[in-house]
Amino acid sequence: MTGRTSRVTVVDDHSLFAETMAIALRGQAFQVQCAVPDSTTTFAALARTVVQSSPSIVLLDLDLGVVGDVMRLVAALAGNGVSVVVVTGSTDRVRHGEALANGARAVVPKTAPFAEIVGTADRLRNGLPAMSRADREALLRTYRADADSQNELRQRFHLMTRREAEVLARLMAGEQVTEIAKARFVSESTVRTQVKSILAKLQVSSQLTAVGLAHRVGWQPPQPDTREAPPRPTGRGLLATG
Structure with missing residues (x-):
């Protein structure tokens, strides 16, 4: 040697x-x-x-x-x-x-x-x-x-709209449809429609599977869009001048 x-x-x-x-x-x-x-x-x-x-x-x-x-x-x-x-x-x-x-x-x-x-x-x-x-x-x-398989799976996530990506991010955080609707000031039916679209684009049959797939491929949710102003409050309080 x-x-x-x-x-x-x-x-x-x-x-x-x-x-x-x-x-x-x-x-x-x-x-x-x-x-x-x-x-x-x-x-x-x-x-x-x-x-x-x-x-x-x-x-x-x-x-x-x-x-x-x-x-x-x-x-x-x-x-x-x-x-x-x-x-x-x-x-x-x-x-x-x-x-x-x-x-x-x-x-x-x-x-x-x-x-x-x-x-x-x-x-x-x-x-x-x-x-x-x-x-x-x-x-x-x-x-x-x-x-190759992982790359194909990642490509599916690019099919989501920004709103759908935001919903998926909230699902990953453990939020329910009701909570997501309240946080985004939209109806539950709107969120449910977005969830159905997410599942279709990711080619999975449940929210749990979608979340698991996101973790598996290391998907990162979009950063918050700071250009959007939060909803303005309504009601008598808006008229108060002190």
Whole structure:
């Protein structure tokens, strides 16, 4: 094992796994550091720690318990020539494919023997493929199919009018039709008509499903239109001059 690449950083929030992995790697002449985030670790601090370790290979868990998009870290490391191997307990093939699409060289389950994980790092050290082309392409196809589906779902939300989007936002906040009607100074029948239109455009059959779909695709409601003046009060109070 005389390959050129030998500096490895293990990034995992389970210290026992990280240290045991490090021991196994050191047994095969790798230079190893561990980055073990905890509940106080920020995403930016973790990224700095990893970069400052100057790794050639990073073994990275996708679920680190820190706030931030781990896929960004995968992309940033890969963009700087670091070989990223995702070592994860997740069985989500879409996320596996997303990691590969962002530049990861391989995905290995945590349930795999340490010898298999070390072997993956050793193949990278010696300039060999880290996973089979068939497995890689299968995961990428799964991710791309899901991305296409998500994009199609997001397009449905663009079919809503602004008023309908505002109604959906209120439904997401847990408001009922009666509450929405009162807040918007319109009749309940008007709101019910808007809800029916929302369901038709999103191609769902219930308000609950519409709300769930909005959360699933990360839909954001429109910002309040500050150009609209609130309804003016009516009645005797309007005539009072003090």
